[in-house]
Amino acid sequence: MQKIPLDLAAPGMKLAKPVTKSDGLVLVGAGVELTTTIISRFRASGVQSLTVQGRPVDLGDDGGNDLERIAGRLDHLFRKHGQDRFMVTLRNMLRRFFAERIAAAKAAEEAEAAAIAAAAEAAREEAEAQAAQNRIPLVPLVDDEPEGVPARPEVANGNGAPRENGR
Incomplete structure (x- = not known):
């Protein structure tokens, strides 16, 4: 999941969270695939940013998410409080908190x-089953006459003339 400015949104991206106006009105729900029309309507509605699935845009943060960046800064943020037991405990709690959140985010992305x-495999199997169901089995035709020889009409007498009206 990645929050991106509207200017970087492109058709084909899927929304991870619903897009709302400043007054809370939902414009488009989560899971919707963006189109040029939807993006232009977001611009007209004053939407500044949106959250999309995956990480489709390189924002220059080396592929890391915000939680990893913040967790990496904890030691720097608590550098002056090494002797304060309360602050050391708080730092350790925050480390555990961010480690759990990072693990949960990675698990969610993997899931x-x-x-x-x-879903892609199921769609492929369904398409194959549908194709198999729509196929007409080829039944071999049995023909009594060899290829290229027309069928002979029944003959009444030995001269080879066809029967006419049952005579």
């Missing part, structure tokens, strides 16, 4: 990728 792969 999302697995769900997408499973």
